[in-house]
Amino acid sequence: MIVFRLDTEDEIDIVNLIGDISITDGKTSIHFQYGYVDSILETLLTGVVELKGKCNSSVELIEEPGSFDFEVIGEGIKLTYLKNELLIDKSSLIKNLKLTIDKLLSEIRELQGTKTTPIIDSLRRLVEQL
Numbered sequence: 001m002i003v004f005r006l007d008t009e010d011e012i013d014i015v016n017l018i019g020d021i022s023i024t025d026g027k028t029s030i031h032f033q034y035g036y037v038d039s040i041l042e043t044l045l046t047g048v049v050e051l052k053g054k055c056n057s058s059v060e061l062i063e064e065p066g067s068f069d070f071e072v073i074g075e076g077i078k079l080t081y082l083k084n085e086l087l088i089d090k091s092s093l094i095k096n097l098k099l100t101i102d103k104l105l106s107e108i109r110e111l112q113g114t115k116t117t118p119i120i121d122s123l124r125r126l127v128e129q130l
Helices: 037-050 090-112 118-129
Strands: 002-006 018-024 029-036 056-060 067-073 076-081 084-089
Touching: 002 037, 002 090, 018 037, 029 037, 029 084, 037 056, 037 067, 037 076, 037 090, 037 118, 076 090, 084 090, 090 118
Parallel strands: none
Antiparallel strands: 002 018, 018 029, 056 067, 067 076, 076 084
16 A cells, blocks of 8 residues: 655645655555655656566665665565565555556646646656556
8 A cells, every 4th residue: 555645835846746655565664754755656666567577676766765676476566675575466556556646646736737747757657557
């Protein structure tokens, strides 16, 4: 499960979508407080897309230390960030990523209209590849 909340204290800056984001498997969580939500989601999407035909993938986070490491285990994906490991059902992760990206894009449309950025464009392209 992926949950985010954009920081709306100030006006939303579409170039710097700052907020909190958590990824959990129900037992363990990876949480980013005041992180770049769009960039973190782009990294997650990239890793899952790169798994097509592979057993593992590693994608460096741009604005955070470390990388997301992905490993296919049966019908699941083991996601590792720093010392935190999550085991998530692959189809559930893909479904949740799509819903999360839809929610983010919807919130941006409400607040900023049709403005876009390279990361938002990348999110749209990556979702189509899932």
